[in-house]
Amino acid sequence: MRVLRWLPFVVMLGVAAIDLLAGQSVVFLPLLTLGPAFASVSGGVRRTAAVGAVALAICVPMALYNDLLFTWENNLTVIGIAGVTAASMLAARLRLERERELASVRQVAEAAQRVLLRPVPRRAGDLRVALSYTSAAAEARIGGDLYEIVTTPHGVRLLIGDVQGKGLAAVETAAWVLGAFREAAYDEADLADIGDRLEASLARHLGGEKFVTAIIAEVHETEMALVNFGHPPPLLVLGAGGLISVEPSEPGLPLGLGAFDPTAAKAYRVPFEGGDRILFFTDGVIEARNAAGEFYPLVERSGLLRREDPQAALDTLRADLVEHTGGPLLDDAAMLLLHRPRH
Template sequence: MSQARNHDGDPRSTRLFGHRVAAAGPLLPVLITLVIGLVFLLGGAGTVWLPLLAAGPALAASTDGPRGVLGVGLLAAGLGVALGARDGASGAELAAVPAALLAVTSASALAGALRSRRERVLADVRSVAEAAQHALLKPVPPTVGPFEAAVRYSAAAAEARIGGDLYALVPTPYGVRLIVGDVRGKGLPAVGTAALVLGVFREAAYDEPDLLAVVDRIERSLARNLGADDFVTAVIAGCPRPGVLEVVNCGHAPPLLVRASKEIEAVEPAPPAPPLGLRALTDQTPGLQELTFADGDQLLLYTDGVIEARDRDRAFYPLVEGLTRHLSDEPSRTLGAIHDELLAHVGGRLHDDAALLLIRKPVPCAPPAPQLPTAEAVLGDRVG
């Protein structure tokens, strides 16, 4: 799936860096303990400063497990006794130094055990989040029906894999249908609403021949389940037959239609309609727009987190200009460049969920030109 999580950079590079740090981490407390011992050995600082050896096991609590902490602590205690004896420390001092170091070691070992337990719990939570991500935001293959497709998604919450933005792209008996939406609010309630919308959409997209009927089913479901102040902005689109694109906009940012000539136009809703979940408060109903969608055309759907992303000068990200700069015939490459530029625009961290979905109708390959017979072949036929 062409998705960027959070945000992000290359996840493989991040994992590789993390593995290298984890591999070097257990060695650091040992090196620090040996360096402190070497300084005492060469400098003759005296036994007063020997408790500084406790820095080794204290640091080991953040990089290693209880066994590693105990090992570093025993090393520090042994060095402390040896250095104290070399400097002629009394018996009471020789006993006090290892006792203090072993006390620090015991506390550090306990802290290391608790840290390891929290890391295991966090790993379990992350695995559940990954499973929820794949169940809610299913992977989008590079080709869906007759279209090429790509997705980039970033959740603003730290360590999050999913948020309040949603997308789906599904082939149905009535053509390929897609949705991009933005749930009001953040956190788990927004994720629950996104799951509700996507579940109804995927079911209705297969059942309803009319795209407006799909929207109506989502609206009815939200009216039963959402609070009075909750709503979802969304664009639902479909391609019922070759060369035709249907769009229903429910209070969402207008999609960008890119013609094969590279001309970009915003598909403004006509007429404007309220977000999903608020239809009961107004007499407006969404309308169905029908557009041509020829070979080479592309459609970009996105959420507010993209166009409302600000830089240090509080300037919004110019999506149309970014799309113009990075437009190509490969949707994944186009969205990858836009997503990287978006992260650079905000300084590396988005403050709102952001989703981008791009589909393209590929240009059919021209049939190979018939090969004309060469002069030698013609002459050979005549001689024969």
């Protein structure tokens, strides 16, 4: 940003220097219009006007040096600088108004997303819970990552998902999914029935081929039951050593696409005993790229999850993810880590 603020003055001084070095045979003064043009990119209306005034202040003595003062060539240059300055001032004003509108929309979307994604409990039953949510870059707007953990008469149940698309439409879809899950998690005894409730809710609100990838899970004493709706499989970090990608036996379609395959996604079970940890995540984690275009190697970095404190372990993994990309993420990245302590 600092470079952009000084760029108009550097350009105008450069034009003046080149004009002096070229002598009176070649005149570069019309290029002074680049000053106010560049100023409108990062500056306000007053700053753009000031840069235009500086351009005129440079133009007059340079025209005198080139014996062009009050000639029609120089008059056209002055008119050009004034015209470009006026147009740049208008462009700067429109840009600032647009930036304010976008900032307001983004704040509304972020507030709505914070209301939807209530703070998850740090303990649920005998489990310790860690959460990491990394917002995407400003260009990506607001994403549709969602998560929830509830303790029900049927046990601890959780949901993690990712809505197709960005912006307020994705936040609205996430609201429907979370609302349906929070009710069904208490009412339904079977995980597959919860999935049916979510599918029915989305069928009433989603149009076209929009969808939501998700995982619904239920924790038991020594195992965990899951239903996967086209979502990246979680990673099970065994307390005894080892790593398992918890792939479903029969892949299910994302929520919202149930009409294309009437076969309901089926629940499957994995061991989840004392000392084990399981990481649920959205595709913003594994699709994060570095400058060379390489995806984040989550499996290779899974050893970071073995730190004693689950939240510290997840924070370390998140820091490693951001370091891998070398800058803001292009998609939201949500991670949910469950740890079952040894009794």
